[in-house]
Amino acid sequence: MASIARCLRSARPSGLSALVKSSVSRGVVSRPFSVTATNELRKYTKEHEWIDLSADKKTGVIGISEYAAKALGDVVFVELPTEGKKVQAGDAIGAVESVKSAADINAPIACKITHINLALEDKPGTINQVPEDDSHGGGWIAKVSVDEQGIKDLDNLMDSEAYDEFTATEGDH
Amino acid sequence: MASIARYTSKRLASPFCSSQSLFSSLPSTSKSHQQQLIRRQCRRSFGLLSRPVQIYRSTVTNPYINLSIEDYLLRKSHPDSTVLFLYVNSPCVVIGRNQNPWYEVNLAQVKQGISKSGVYDDRPFSVASKVITDTVPVSLVRRRSGGGTVFHDEGNVNWSVICPSAVFDRDRHAEMVVRALKKIIRNPNMTPRVNERHDIVVDIKGVPRPFTPLGFETETKAFKVSGSAYKVTRVRSLHHGTCLLSSPHLKEMGRLLKSPARHFIKARGVESVRSEVCNVGLEVPDFKDAVVAEFKAMYAGGERVVEHIVDRSEMEVKDIVEGVKQLTSPEWIYNQTPQFELDTAGYTTLGQNPDEESPFYRAPPPEERSFFHEPPEDFKAHLVVRHGEILEATLEDLSDPSSKPILAGAMRGVVVHKVRSWHQVMHDAFIPLTWKLTAGARWLNHMFGTAIPTVGLADVRAVLPPKADWKDDDVLIKKKPGGK
Numbered sequence: 001m002a003s004i005a006r007c008l009r010s011a012r013p014s015g016l017s018a019l020v021k022s023s024v025s026r027g028v029v030s031r032p033f034s035v036t037a038t039n040e041l042r043k044y045t046k047e048h049e050w051i052d053l054s055a056d057k058k059t060g061v062i063g064i065s066e067y068a069a070k071a072l073g074d075v076v077f078v079e080l081p082t083e084g085k086k087v088q089a090g091d092a093i094g095a096v097e098s099v100k101s102a103a104d105i106n107a108p109i110a111c112k113i114t115h116i117n118l119a120l121e122d123k124p125g126t127i128n129q130v131p132e133d134d135s136h137g138g139g140w141i142a143k144v145s146v147d148e149q150g151i152k153d154l155d156n157l158m159d160s161e162a163y164d165e166f167t168a169t170e171g172d173h
Numbered sequence: 174m175a176s177i178a179r180y181t182s183k184r185l186a187s188p189f190c191s192s193q194s195l196f197s198s199l200p201s202t203s204k205s206h207q208q209q210l211i212r213r214q215c216r217r218s219f220g221l222l223s224r225p226v227q228i229y230r231s232t233v234t235n236p237y238i239n240l241s242i243e244d245y246l247l248r249k250s251h252p253d254s255t256v257l258f259l260y261v262n263s264p265c266v267v268i269g270r271n272q273n274p275w276y277e278v279n280l281a282q283v284k285q286g287i288s289k290s291g292v293y294d295d296r297p298f299s300v301a302s303k304v305i306t307d308t309v310p311v312s313l314v315r316r317r318s319g320g321g322t323v324f325h326d327e328g329n330v331n332w333s334v335i336c337p338s339a340v341f342d343r344d345r346h347a348e349m350v351v352r353a354l355k356k357i358i359r360n361p362n363m364t365p366r367v368n369e370r371h372d373i374v375v376d377i378k379g380v381p382r383p384f385t386p387l388g389f390e391t392e393t394k395a396f397k398v399s400g401s402a403y404k405v406t407r408v409r410s411l412h413h414g415t416c417l418l419s420s421p422h423l424k425e426m427g428r429l430l431k432s433p434a435r436h437f438i439k440a441r442g443v444e445s446v447r448s449e450v451c452n453v454g455l456e457v458p459d460f461k462d463a464v465v466a467e468f469k470a471m472y473a474g475g476e477r478v479v480e481h482i483v484d485r486s487e488m489e490v491k492d493i494v495e496g497v498k499q500l501t502s503p504e505w506i507y508n509q510t511p512q513f514e515l516d517t518a519g520y521t522t523l524g525q526n527p528d529e530e531s532p533f534y535r536a537p538p539p540e541e542r543s544f545f546h547e548p549p550e551d552f553k554a555h556l557v558v559r560h561g562e563i564l565e566a567t568l569e570d571l572s573d574p575s576s577k578p579i580l581a582g583a584m585r586g587v588v589v590h591k592v593r594s595w596h597q598v599m600h601d602a603f604i605p606l607t608w609k610l611t612a613g614a615r616w617l618n619h620m621f622g623t624a625i626p627t628v629g630l631a632d633v634r635a636v637l638p639p640k641a642d643w644k645d646d647d648v649l650i651k652k653k654p655g656g657k
Contacts, residue, residue, distance in 0.1 A: 047407050077271040077442045077511060079227065080525065090407065095270070096445060100320035100371065101403030101410075102270045121441055 036113065042132075043108065043157035051108040051144075052134055057151055061134040062108060062142045066097070067167045069131035069139070072098040078120040078127060081105075081113045094141060096127065099167050103155040109153035111144035188512050206600070221481065223251040225476040226472045228465055231260035233487075236267065236314045236325065241496030242487055243413065244317060249492070252408045255470045256335040259461050264422065266429055269320040269402060271335030271442040273510045274313060275589070276324040279432050280622030286310045287425045309422075311429065315506050318413060320402035321445030322430055328420035328452065330460050334468070341410040343371045347401055349462040349471060350416065354464035357455060365398070365453075370446070375400035375453060397452035398465030418455045426450065433546045434515065434620040442511035507590035511631040515556045515620065516550040546619070549612035553578070563587045568599070570609040579604055592623050 041053045048068030052061045069075070073148075081093040092104040093113065119139050120126055129137040146151075158166060227250065230321040231239050236396040250256050264287060266278050274280060282293075286308030310613060325331065334346040354365040354373070362378040382390040404411040417423075431446070432438075453460075469478055483568045487493050499505050548554070553569040566584040569577070583602035592598055595617040599606060606614070617623070 079271065092406070097269075097271050097319040099403075100269075100318070100401060101343070102317065102319040102512050103405040104407060106407055 041050065042160060043110045043154055044160065044163035044166075045106070045157055047106050048167075049106060049108045050132060051157070053146065053154070053156075058146060059114070060109075060111065060141050060146050060150075062093075062105075062111075062144060063128065063138075064105060064131050065142040065163070065167075066131050067163075069128050072096060072101075072103065072128075074098055075124045077126040077143070078124045080116040080118070080121065083113055083116055086112045087108075088101050089150075089156070096124075105141060107144075108157060109146065109151075110149040111146050113144050115141050115143035118139055176188055181326060190226050195349060206300070215512075222246070222249050223254065225251070225254050226469075226476070226478050227254060227256045228371060228468065228478055229256070229258045229370055229460060229483050230480060231258070232482055232484045234261055234327070236262040236265040236312055237332070237497045238485070238488060238493070240314065240316055240500055241493045243333055243411070243614055244485055244496050245487075245490065245493050247404065247409050247411045248339060248407065249336060250409070253337055254335075255337075255472045257465065258333045258335070260331050260333075260386065261329065261534065262331065263312070264326040265314050266322060266324055267314045267316050268322045269443050269445075270315065270404075270509070271319065271511055272315070272318055272322060272445070273438065273440040273442060273513050274315070275510075275515075275621055276432055276438045276440050276443055276513065276568070277430065277436050279312060279429055280313070281433075283313050284427050284622060287422055287429070293428070305605075313506060314500065315509060316402065318402040318404040318411065319443065321443065323400050323415050324420075324422070324426045324429060325415060326420050327556055328417060328418055328422075328457070330416045330457055330464075331413060332416065332464050335409055335411050338405055338408055339510065341403075341412075343401070343412070346412045346533075347371055347399070347414060349467045350399065350414065350464060353460070353467040354416075354453065356453075357459055357463045357467075358453060360454065363453070363524045368395065368397075370560045371398055371401045372448070373401075373416070374448075375451065377451070390531045392439060394449075397448035398451060398453050416460060417450060417452050418460055419452050423450060423452065437517060437548070438513055438515050440511065440513035479526065503590050504561075508588070510558070510561055512559040512564075515554065517552065517554050527643040544572070548616050549609060551609050552613035552616065554617070555611060558589055561589055563589065566602075568604060568610060568613065570607045570613075572609050589621060591622065594618065595621075595623060 008045065008080050040056075043053075044050050044065055048065045048071075050063050050065050054060065064072075075096050075098045075155055076150075077097040080096040081087075085093070087093055087107040089107055089109050091107045093107050094105040095107060097103075117138075118138065119140070120141065126137070127139040129135075129139065134140040211632045227241075227246075229246070231242065233239055233242070239262060239433075243258055243502040246256050246258055266283055268274055268277050289307045289309060308309040332350060333347075336351070344367050351365045351367055351373055354375075358365065358375075365373055365377045366376065374397050376393050376395050378393045379391045382392050399414045399416040401412060401414045403413075430447075465480065472478075488497070500625045551571040553567075553571060555565070556563060563584050563586065566581040568579045568581055581599075581604055583603045584598060587598055595614040596606065596611065599614050600612060604610060
């Protein structure tokens with residue numbers, strides 16, 4: 001599990017590995033700080049969604065970026081995608097509402113929604129706290145299965161470095 | 174309207190050609206060829222949607238149609254263009270995208286409409302002695318943008334600005350409307366501004382302080398006149414707002430926007446924030462002209478921008494018809510509601526929370542404490558409703574000595590807005606209708622505004638053109654004002 005590996009890695013410097021391990025065994029990963037994307041396979045769209053692809057490139061996790069979560073302000077509701085829905089890159093799969101604005105969440109690549117993060121419906125604020133966390137209790141939005149088209153679409157996306165640059169220039173507006 | 178009937182075919186091209194940068198993606202051809210291309214596009218009425226700056230005024234007053242035209246403009250206008258759309262709706266209650274109509278709206282009142290004589294019977298429909306027939310119909314609308322519930326009528330102008338998402342700013346266009354208001358408000362004691370909630374309020378000087386001798390002590394008080402909401406898509410973002418100019422129904426607003434069920438419902442999603450409102454005291458055309466002038470000052474850059482009138486003929490555009498169908502469908506209006514729970518246990522807190530007192534009335538109205546709003550004694554109910562359907566239902570008659578909560582599994586899947594009578598629902602779910610449970614069913618009818626014949630919800634579906642007449646797209650603004 002990439003997410004656990006990432007927890008360990010981020011926790012090690014602060015000596016929290018024991019805590020992280022224990023919370024993993026409970027099935028709930030609670031982290032007081034947000035994790036920066038260290039996953040090499042995490043890609044970003046210009047519309048501030050991220051997608052994490054599993055090592056076998058068959059499944060993935062979708063969420064919105066930390067930059068976007070900050071820009072949105074307090075998220076008050078997350079409209080989740082429909083499970084089982086097949087979408088093309090750029091299709092609206094859901095929406096987040098914050099400060100009176102409904103903003104679409106778009107599919108970063110062609111994919112099929114397999115799981116949705118129902119916990120967000122009850123605690124939409126999770127998106128503000130840990131938007132780029134794909135573990136249980138994190139702010140991820142949907143888990144998806146990916147086919148060839150999806151992997152092709154991945155080429156149009158940015159890696160985290162390019163995305164950081166992109167957001168830095170966008171902030172100039 | 175003569176002032177805006179200025180359309181000529183010659184002017185059609187002029188603002189367009191000034192913005193060739195918009196079409197930098199066109200294949201590089203000779204200049205004349207390019208101009209020819211542009212002119213051809215201009216001739217198609219769709220060309221309007223590619224202009225850099227567009228202004229539309231609607232003559233339609235049906236809220237479903239206006240919101241669908243607005244959505245069409247959001248999705249079909251050129252990604253770099255800036256669009257102003259002004260419209261006035263017939264009386265309607267508009268809830269935000271992620272709101273709960275049972276929580277936010279007094280559905281019984283909305284269904285019955287606003288009484289013209291000002292006479293109301295607030296008892297549940299089943300016991301009301303007189304049926305108020307002389308009413309103004311009120312529609313219930315769920316919009317696509319976020320935010321809270323508002324009331325529209327003919328004294329309220331809706332303004333919406335569509336611009337690229339890259340330059341989206343929550344206050345920019347509210348500020349634009351404030352500038353327009355400042356130019357036309359003649360009352361020196363009234364100053365408009367944008368507040369921290371991105372709404373427009375007017376600070377009114379000399380409002381008598383409550384609980385002091387009349388006029389003895391006064392204060393400056395802010396009244397809300399306009400509420401903002403936004404919809405952001407990948408490339409385009411929409412900011413729309415209301416503006417109360419001369420609404421004749423301000424007094425009824427509180428009545429329409431206070432659900433008897435709100436003390437008993439715990440809802441996910443978005444809750445409205447109540448504000449004291451007032452009219453600015455302006456005429457609709459004056460306000461529209463002023464907003465148009467400010468919009469032009471911001472975006473036209475000295476170019477001439479021709480205004481366009483949209484009317485009912487837009488109903489032939491396929492996307493607009495589809496939009497109206499979606500907005501009028503009960504699935505959208507009711508079943509889009511985020512999950513909520515209705516529980517009689519919440520009753521105990523009624524009246525203990527000072528925030529519950531309505532800012533719409535000077536004093537808390539006695540009917541707030543109505544006997545009819547109270548759940549019957551010894552009746553316990555807990556309903557979980559998801560996407561408008563009952564997920565879980567537990568009912569209990571405490572007066573029965575062998576009382577046990579009844580887990581009404583058979584009520585699962587009941588679509589709340591389709592219920593005609595909760596007695597029937599309980600009966601169908603094999604729940605023994607004891608005296609208390611019968612009273613409980615009646616109370617549920619009252620809570621959900623069930624069993625009230627709708628006079629309000631305007632049925633636009635009846636006026637939709639037959640499918641054969643739908644146009645694919647690009648016939649928007651088919652009728653040119655003043656032209657032939």
